[in-house]
Amino acid sequence: MTTSENQLVHCVYCGKGIKKSGEGIIQISNSRWCHKKCYDKFHAHRIRNLSEEEKRETDMNTLRQYIHEAFKGMNPNWPVIGREIKQFQQMGFSLSGIHKTLIYLFEVKQIDRFRLGGHINVVARYYQEAKSYYQKIYVNNKNALDNYKQESEQIKILEPQPIRNIKMLDIDSFEKGDN
Ligand SMILES: [Zn+2]
Numbered sequence: 001m002t003t004s005e006n007q008l009v010h011c012v013y014c015g016k017g018i019k020k021s022g023e024g025i026i027q028i029s030n031s032r033w034c035h036k037k038c039y040d041k042f043h044a045h046r047i048r049n050l051s052e053e054e055k056r057e058t059d060m061n062t063l064r065q066y067i068h069e070a071f072k073g074m075n076p077n078w079p080v081i082g083r084e085i086k087q088f089q090q091m092g093f094s095l096s097g098i099h100k101t102l103i104y105l106f107e108v109k110q111i112d113r114f115r116l117g118g119h120i121n122v123v124a125r126y127y128q129e130a131k132s133y134y135q136k137i138y139v140n141n142k143n144a145l146d147n148y149k150q151e152s153e154q155i156k157i158l159e160p161q162p163i164r165n166i167k168m169l170d171i172d173s174f175e176k177g178d179n
Pocket residue numbers: 011012013014015016034035038
């Protein structure tokens with residue numbers, strides 16, 4: 001085991017520190033890892049065929065759980081956060097899009113969460129930027145996947161399995177009412 005495998009990273013979904021090579025940890029892109037259970041929870045609505053109501057509930061719980069973890073050591077202002085989430089939804093933001101925007105802010109841009117004042121109004125400003133970011137990754141991954149498939153066909157390997165997880169950073173869930 002190399003030191004880089006032991007390097008501490010953060011779960012993309014719950015924000016907890018994890019070891020890249022740890023048990024139950026999966027790699028979802030070049031520089032992102034997460035708990036398998038968080039991945040399953042986040043994608044539960046894709047795996048099972050949940051009703052709209054159940055999906056909303058799952059997405060809301062996942063979002064609240066993420067905020068709870070991300071604001072550890074601070075005092076998240078839940079009444080304000082609740083109102084903000086409602087406003088975001090009225091602006092056409094999806095719950096998982098809000099969640100991904102927070103992941104983008106905390107994990108990618110690494111903004112100082114202590115400066116947010118315990119709420120998430122910042123999402124309004126970065127929602128589109130986060131969406132473009134995930135769109136770009138999605139296109140890159142899709143190209144990688146297409147190239148891989150083409151190569152696989154050329155050498156007649158029928159199971160392009162290893163690269164399947166890469167598709168997860170899919171942007172559909174940014175669209176309101178989709179998935
Ligand atoms: Zn996790």
